[in-house]
Amino acid sequence: MWFVRFLTSSIGKKLVMASSGLLLFLFLCTHAAGNATIFMSSKVFQSYADELHSHPLIVLVFSLSLLAIFLVHIGVGLYLFNENRAVSTSRYAVSTRVVKNSLASQTMPYTGLFILLFLVVHIFGFTFSPKTVPISVTVKELLGNFFYALFYILAFAALFLHLSHGFWSMLQTFGVNHPRYNEFIARLTLVFPLFFFAIFAGIAFYFMTGLGANY
Amino acid sequence: MDMSSINLTLKIWRQANSDALGGLETYNLDGIHTDMSFLEMLDVLNEKLTKEGKDPVAFDHDCREGICGMCGAVVNGVAHGPEKETTLCQLHMRHFKSGDTLVIEPFRSRAFPVRKDLLVDRSALDRIIQAGGYVSVNTGGAPDANGLPIASQQAELAMDAAACIGCGACVASCPNGAAMLFTSAKISQLALLPQGQVERKQRALAMVAQMDVEGFGNCTNARECEAVCPKGISIRNIARLNREYLKAVLSEG
Numbered sequence: 001m002w003f004v005r006f007l008t009s010s011i012g013k014k015l016v017m018a019s020s021g022l023l024l025f026l027f028l029c030t031h032a033a034g035n036a037t038i039f040m041s042s043k044v045f046q047s048y049a050d051e052l053h054s055h056p057l058i059v060l061v062f063s064l065s066l067l068a069i070f071l072v073h074i075g076v077g078l079y080l081f082n083e084n085r086a087v088s089t090s091r092y093a094v095s096t097r098v099v100k101n102s103l104a105s106q107t108m109p110y111t112g113l114f115i116l117l118f119l120v121v122h123i124f125g126f127t128f129s130p131k132t133v134p135i136s137v138t139v140k141e142l143l144g145n146f147f148y149a150l151f152y153i154l155a156f157a158a159l160f161l162h163l164s165h166g167f168w169s170m171l172q173t174f175g176v177n178h179p180r181y182n183e184f185i186a187r188l189t190l191v192f193p194l195f196f197f198a199i200f201a202g203i204a205f206y207f208m209t210g211l212g213a214n215y
Numbered sequence: 216m217d218m219s220s221i222n223l224t225l226k227i228w229r230q231a232n233s234d235a236l237g238g239l240e241t242y243n244l245d246g247i248h249t250d251m252s253f254l255e256m257l258d259v260l261n262e263k264l265t266k267e268g269k270d271p272v273a274f275d276h277d278c279r280e281g282i283c284g285m286c287g288a289v290v291n292g293v294a295h296g297p298e299k300e301t302t303l304c305q306l307h308m309r310h311f312k313s314g315d316t317l318v319i320e321p322f323r324s325r326a327f328p329v330r331k332d333l334l335v336d337r338s339a340l341d342r343i344i345q346a347g348g349y350v351s352v353n354t355g356g357a358p359d360a361n362g363l364p365i366a367s368q369q370a371e372l373a374m375d376a377a378a379c380i381g382c383g384a385c386v387a388s389c390p391n392g393a394a395m396l397f398t399s400a401k402i403s404q405l406a407l408l409p410q411g412q413v414e415r416k417q418r419a420l421a422m423v424a425q426m427d428v429e430g431f432g433n434c435t436n437a438r439e440c441e442a443v444c445p446k447g448i449s450i451r452n453i454a455r456l457n458r459e460y461l462k463a464v465l466s467e468g
Contacts, residue, residue: 002464002465002467002468005420005424005464006464009423009424009427009460009464010393010395010423010426010427010431010432010433010434011423011434011456011457011460011461012460012464013433014433014434014457015457015461080433080435083432083433084390084391084432084433084435086325087324087325087391087392087430087432088390088391088392088432091323091324091392092289092292092320092323093226093228093239093318093320094289094291094292094318094320095292096291096292096293097439098293098388098439098442098443099437099438099439099442102437102438102439105435105436105437105438106390106437108435165436168436169435169436172436172450172453172454172457173436173457174457174458175454175455175457175458175461176454177450177451177453177454177455178451179451
């Protein structure tokens with residue numbers, strides 16, 4: 001069947017990674033937009049969260065879809081990591097990378113796994129936090145802890161590195177590569193990860209330093 | 216003419232056959248003229264080894280002018296050595312200094328079994344071509360040269376892809392041993408021209424399937440292939456291959 005052939009081919013698996021990556025990128029955009037309200041005040045953030053959770057069906061459908069997308073991205077990613085490791089270990093006595101700034105592409109599986117660890121901590125900290133405590137209070141409490149916030153900032157640094165290869169790589173896999181746009185794409189591959197880092201790590205920093213404690 | 220010479224320490228991968236365990240052996244080679252090519256340097260070593268009654272180093276080579284795709288080895292971790300867009304035969308010893316240690320290893324991939332020393336079996340690339348890297352013209356005389364208009368831009372892009380000599384440096388340098396740059400060049404040169412349209416989708420599916428069967432790795436967009444390609448093949452061709460494959464898998468048949 002064509003679908004099975006597609007999913008088991010090397011390019012098919014790459015396209016699954018790129019497609020799920022794109023959906024996760026779009027999720028990050030909405031999550032960043034929602035969370036950024038906390039910079040206005042905890043009250044605004046709380047009303048955003050209350051509004052969101054007043055539509056339980058939407059939250060349920062989106063959560064389950066997001067879970068599925070994550071599982072696909074992580075599952076296929078780990079499968080590819082394992083496949084590639086089988087062919088790449090100790091091939092040469094001397095191996096030299098010719099491409100400069102290849103740190104991000106070399107560390108994709110590791111930054112990915114670190115983000116997965118963060119996800120587990122994040123979901124247990126916030127998604128499954130006691131319903132009796134308002135979420136804005138939970139944010140202040142958890143991110144007010146220096147080490148908790150530091151872990152968050154490190155995770156967002158890993159996300160930055162992951163996306164600084166992932167965003168370009170996704171477009172390349174979709175077949176988007178044209179001399180007219182490559183310069184622009186290269187800039188976006190820096191701007192988007194920086195944007196997410198600024199918002200997400202910014203929030204962690206905001207509460208870690210106590211700046212946001214009284215707003 | 217200044218014929219300066221250099222002294223080198225060579226660490227070369229020696230392996231008796233596909234089943235034997237190989238290892239690096241060290242040779243000291245003095246008085247190498249800097250105007251020699253890398254292969255001529257190996258010739259000098261082999262003459263010396265032969266005179267000493269030892270087994271010369273086996274390596275592939277043919278035209279020695281950078282167009283046949285037969286030669287190639289990994290020099291200090293870089294396929295075809297340190298010069299950009301240069302095959303091993305066109306790499307000259309003037310790019311090295313006296314006292315340098317050169318580690319010379321065969322092009323490695325799961326799909327490239329080592330036959331002897333630096334000589335690897337690259338027939339997996341031939342089988343990818345056989346799977347669909349052709350156009351079927353079963354009848355008729357030679358068509359009129361101007362009968363089939365081709366835009367200059369298309370012809371140029373097709374020629375850029377057709378510059379691939381199939382040496383396998385892309386595979387050797389890829390962290391995953393993938394043959395995507397090679398396959399994408401072979402698919403692009405036909406997909407860009409009108410003659411290649413009839414079998415376009417079938418070709419993309421068959422060549423990618425063969426590439427996977429041969430045991431090449433997956434592309435992770437590490438870009439090492441285009442960095443070492445002696446013919447400067449761009450990964451824009453890989454993007455084209457991804458498009459070709461997606462279109463074909465969604466609509467062929």
